[in-house]
Amino acid sequence: MTSPYGPGLRHSHAEDVYAFLIGCSLIVMGLMCLHKAGLVTGGVAGIALLLSYLVPLTPGNLFxxxxxxxxxxAIRAMGPQFALKTTIASxxxxxxxxxxxxxxxxSYVEPLFAALFGGTVIGMGILSLARHQAGVGGTGVMTLWLQKSRGINAGRVQIMIDAAIVATSAFxxxxxKALLSALSALAxxxxxxxxHRPGRYIGH
Known part of the structure; x- marks a missing residue:
């Protein structure tokens, strides 16, 4: 099967599992930092964080x-394999x-550090999953689909979506904290x- 992100050798199942463990743990670590600092970020992670401050559910369950x-x-737009892997990741x-x-x-995370570190490690976690044909769901499915089908850079689209989420959090x-949340989404x-540019990564 040809990778939508470029030609190359197929990753083994063991490599997929390893990437999933890394990606999921990084995303959760970033969420913990942001939640402790009372911040949000972009994507479905940001929506889950924002709602966790408003309803009695944890960010993980809301996610x-x-x-x-x-x-x-994702099943229709990206195919069953991507949808299955994304469901497992979720x-x-x-x-x-x-x-x-x-x-x-x-016990404590300095808000500026939380914004930069939390946003960055969440991004690295998403990247780890994306390079193994999976997403975290949510808006990430839309951005990866646009990159695959239209060649539109996933990061740029995500920034626009994140701007809307952070703008909502300002209310x-x-x-x-809204400003720091914007910094987190940018990171x-x-x-x-x-x-995550087409042609830079040859495996799948």
Whole structure:
């Protein structure tokens, strides 16, 4: 099967599993940093974080619930293999979100560091999944589909979506946290914009 991101050798199942473990753990670690600092970010992660401040559900559980319609879209738009891997990644993130707090406790995270570090590691986690033909669901499915079908850079599209999410958060968060949330979303999307370009990665 030819990779939508360029020709190359197929990744083994072991490599896929390893990439999923890395990607899911990085995403959850970034979410923990942002949640502790009271920030949001872009994409479905940002939506889940924002809602977690408004309803009595954890970001991990909200992440899965929000993802359901996007996962259904992924089956039609990106194919069953991508949809299956994205579903596994989505539930993997939920599983890591329930396990990591029991092995790693964050008592304090400086908000500026949380914005930069949290956004960056979430972006690296998404990148790890994307290079193995998977996404985290949510808006990531839309951006990867646009890149695959239209050649539109995923990072640039994600920045526009993230801007709308962060703008919405300004109605619920203090202005300084809304600004830091924008910085976090920029850090996350910049990882995809710089490192997830067609032709740069030959495996799949």
């Amino acid at each position: 899965t619930l929000i993802n359901i319609p996007f996962l259904l879209f 539930f993997g993130i939920t599983a890591f979100a329930s396990v990591l707090p029991s092995v790693m406790n964050l 619920f968060l203090p202005w300084e 996350m999307s910049s990882v995809l914009m710089v490192f």
